[in-house]
Amino acid sequence: MTEPLLEISGLSKTFVSGGRRVSAVESVSFDIRPGETVGLVGGSGSGKSTLARLLLRLTPPESGRIRFEGKDWLDLSGNALRRARARLQMVFQDPLAAFNPRATVADVLMDPLRIHGTVVPAARPKEVERLLERVGLPSALAERSVLDVSGGQRQRVAIARALATRPALIVLDEAVSALDVSVRRKVLELLVALQKENGLAYLFISHDLAVVRAVSHRVLVMDAGRIVEAATASRIIEDPQSDAAKALVRAVPKLESENDAAT
Ligand SMILES: Nc1ncnc2c1ncn2[C@@H]1O[C@H](COP(=O)(O)OP(=O)(O)O)[C@@H](O)[C@H]1O
Ligand SMILES: [Mg+2]
Helix, strand or coil, X not given: CCCCCEEEXXXXXXXXXXXXXEEEEEEEEEEECCCCEEEEECCCCCCHHHHHHHHCCCCCCCEEEEEECCEEHHHCCHHHHHHHHHCEEEECCCHHHHCCCCCEHHHHHHHHHHHCCCCCHHHHHHHHHHHHXXXXXXXXXXXXXXXXXXXXXXXXXXXXXXXXXXXXXXXXXXXXXXXXXXXXXXXXXXXXXXXXXXXXEEEEEECCHHHHHHHCCEEEEEECCEEEEEECHHHHHHCCCCHHHHHHHHXXXXXXXXXXXXX
């Protein structure tokens, strides 16, 4: 067996708001192997985004460990952290929230190349062109404002930006949820194709089991901060065990087998 790329054990995060304690993430443990897509599915408020933010070190956990590429991820700092960050990237539902509204597409892609020193300055324009090509966008898009491209194109730019630092793992939090069905399908196909080319791993987060099923090798079901079920998407759909999984299956009116890209 290959070594896990990411190993999470006993991860917990509690929020206190209005005098009430919320266990957003509670004793969560799982692994992701190189080149694997793990789907994380759960209803609204089940703790998916908090888990993603803990993974990206956007918020600190109360307890638990994260190992990434053989290193204790929560202990890294300075240059070692910066190098490791290049290997763990994220794509959100709304890339505009993460982009400077005055930026061009080229600016958005140049930033990580500069910050992480991925390629020498003279090679950056060519690298931007190559990144656009990899996500199926024309190089002419580079000069456009990020406000002046479609939602689907913008999400492809966000994926290109994540790819810029040559990551081993991309966390996608509701990354296709705002896209309409045909655009969504194309972006999912792109993710699968990029994985085949590069051996990337994904943590693919969505509230929609049908979307998760289309790309995931394995699925984790989250409910009230805990992982309550872990199996292949087909097994969960055919024979859900937990109440949370049963509710997610019911929420999908008709699961179409032709969406199955990963299995
Ligand atoms: N910054 C915060 N302060 C207080 N409570 C929070 C905060 N972030 C998330 N929560 C709470 O944690 C729980 C999990 O939220 P979240 O991780 O966003 O769930 P999901 O992404 O699955 O919808 C919810 O009850 C939410 O209200
Ligand atoms: Mg969320």
